Amino acid sequence: MRRLVPDRPTLLALGSGLLLAFSFPRLDLASVAWFALAPLFVSMFGRPFRSGFVAGAGFFAVVLYWLNIVMTTYGQMHPLFSLAAYLILVCYLALFFAVTTWAACRLRERLGLSIVVTLPVFWVALEFLRSFLLSGFPWATLGYSQQSHLALVQSADLFGVYGISFLLILSNATLARCWQWYAGRTAGSRPFPLAALTVALLLFAANAGYGFYRLGQGVDVREETLTLGLIQGNIDQSVKWDPTNQEATVDTYRRLSEEAVRSGSAELLIWPESATPFYFQDGGPLAALVREVPQGGAEGLIFGSPAYEVVNRRYHYLNSAFLLSPQGTVLGRSDKIHLVPFGEYVPLKPFLPFIDKLVVGIGDFSPGTVSPLPMNGSEIGVLVCFEGIFPELARDYVAKGSDLLVNITNDAWFGRSSAPYQHLAMTRFRAIENRVWVARAANTGISALIAPSGRIVAQTPIFETRYLTGSVGLGASPTLYTRFGDLLPILLLPFCCFWLVKTRKPSSAALDPEDLLP
Incomplete structure (x- = not known):
């Protein structure tokens, strides 16, 4: 009977997915997206693929619940078939979360790379793949959660919505590392992740500063x-x-x-x-x-x-x-x-x-x-x-x-x-x-x-x-994005491939004790 009760990492992963869904309309609690995935990133190391999948399933199940309205009310589909199609799509989309967390944990184990480095890269690259794979379905790309925070999304004219996604995952991964340090500080863990926190705060400040600067430039005004x-x-x-x-x-x-x-x-x-x-x-x-x-x-x-x-x-x-x-x-x-x-x-x-x-x-x-x-x-x-x-x-x-x-x-x-x-x-x-x-x-x-x-x-x-x-x-008005498009995720894709190829070779990199915390 006890096996039917989800374990703590699974519950944390599900909680992360549900919490992340709250940052999208209609609840539109945009600020939640900056820390919603931290519980997932703290607890994913035991079963990274399953944890990511559970979080993704919880997220997309909430965000896309309306698909059942489309299929039953207007598609005249039987509710059971509608539910089956809905669950298939949710499971497919959840795979992108799962692959991201699995890859980050594998790189940490095999190459010793921090999740603060790898999670943003894989997340953005896979979000980009989702936008065109199997005809593409970029609904609920993470960066869209910030649509109500105008100052924080002005950098979309540089890197598109994927730049915002990168910052959000960097924030969540950094918070997870800080929590791991706090929870394991008495167990001889590594020093406080000061470098990761400094980079995250600097990039957040730069993004916000750029946003306020652009909003103050009168970008909405046109002569005609x-x-x-x-x-x-x-x-x-x-x-x-x-x-x-x-x-x-x-x-x-x-x-x-x-x-x-x-x-x-x-x-x-x-x-x-x-x-x-x-x-x-x-x-x-x-x-x-x-x-x-x-x-x-x-x-x-x-x-x-x-x-x-x-x-x-x-x-x-x-x-x-x-x-x-x-x-x-x-x-x-x-x-x-x-x-x-x-x-x-x-x-x-x-x-x-x-x-x-x-x-x-x-x-x-x-x-x-x-x-x-x-x-x-x-x-x-x-x-x-x-x-x-x-x-x-x-x-x-x-x-x-x-x-x-x-x-x-x-x-x-x-x-x-x-x-x-x-x-x-x-x-x-x-x-x-x-x-x-x-x-x-x-x-x-x-x-x-x-x-x-x-x-x-x-x-x-x-x-x-x-x-x-x-x-x-x-x-x-001319923008970097209009000129170069989704250059950021395109450049990140080769990194993902290179890293994954390297993990095929045996490595003596030691797993950080912080990453073993439940």
């Missing part, structure tokens, strides 16, 4: 501005694709757009992802109604709509954004690049014929390319749906001359969960990394205007039918 009208139609997902509801949907967006132009002087109107649940490119009465919208006084309209292309007699479906001129003519189309697996396409479909998409709609989508939309001499980069969580896509748009980033999305799938808040938190980093304004139009919210400092200038509540108007600046 544009007044936007973000239209939040709040269309119920259960009727969104119902043909009998299409006209009512268009009427809702038209009415809100007229109010935004009339009361807020909106120059550019932005509707969410798939705002027109029909093929706009085919024309017809509903498409004609959409074309009339910018003719009511706006300088343009960006809206989401499904589209298609015919190549060699085969249809390629696209999740697109169209830009209309004041005369209602199409100025450009931007297609979604990073598709949602099992939502917009089925990976390895020939080998998985029994699996269908979760989203009821048109068919399997095809990826597009980076194509900014031209408007009055400026370029607008459009990130569709969860493309806002992929740093490289926003960077590519800015590198191609985008003066404004627009994120159109439909977060109705998430219900009244923490997911819309997590989604917005990650999108804020795209503004900081590239020092560019970001406008976010969401079907059910959260719609928001985000300044280059990451500050949310204005936002809407969720599940309310309304519009949001506000002025944004045009133009992106």
Whole structure:
């Protein structure tokens, strides 16, 4: 019976994972992330892989609980199958925690390397791998936990979100070493880890100092501005694709757009992802109604709509954004690049014929390319749906001359969960990394205007039918991140490989007695 009771290291690992989850929205206890993993790093040495896995499972199980809402409510999946799919994903993501703690302990045992050195390196490298492995799922990258501490995330314009993750793990590992010294100080352990603590404090101070410096530079100010009208139609997902509801949907967006132009002087109107649940490119009465919208006084309209292309007699479906001129003519189309697996396409479909998409709609989508939309001499980069969580896509748009980033999305799938808040938190980093304004139009919210400092200038509540108007600046300021991208994790990956190869050779490095403490 006693074997069924988790041991102390397992409980500490689970506690670390759960505590870390509290640092993300909606609880948003950001400061907790600076010490949440210290219990895991203190107790992981007996069973490092299991400890990391337990912590990761606890973390992702809490942060991603909303996936069950998506799969059961909108995917019409049986609760048991939904739970199975959810647990499989949680276990997969927990492996990244597990490999990190296993590798750090192995390097300590075989090479005598301190966890203060190895944990930040492996953590960031594996977070980077998670962002593109198996199509990529960088949701809840550790650095995003600090989105509400603006001064601490300004360095994202240097190293991206991974730089913040590095500092967070360095802090946790240093605290763990200090605790190990305190607990083992009477057992002849090594001297106090002064060097590690000094480096951690200096880097934290430098990061905070840089943040306050950048915030004081007026990074949000631009000479050229544009007044936007973000239209939040709040269309119920259960009727969104119902043909009998299409006209009512268009009427809702038209009415809100007229109010935004009339009361807020909106120059550019932005509707969410798939705002027109029909093929706009085919024309017809509903498409004609959409074309009339910018003719009511706006300088343009960006809206989401499904589209298609015919190549060699085969249809390629696209999740697109169209830009209309004041005369209602199409100025450009931007297609979604990073598709949602099992939502917009089925990976390895020939080998998985029994699996269908979760989203009821048109068919399997095809990826597009980076194509900014031209408007009055400026370029607008459009990130569709969860493309806002992929740093490289926003960077590519800015590198191609985008003066404004627009994120159109439909977060109705998430219900009244923490997911819309997590989604917005990650999108804020795209503004900081590239020092560019970001406008976010969401079907059910959260719609928001985000300044280059990451500050949310204005936002809407969720599940309310309304519009949001506000002025944004045009133009992106040059940043180290825009120029070099995710250079930090790319440089750290070879270190991980080199260290692991070296551990294959027998080593006489002695294990630090501090690392044996439970």
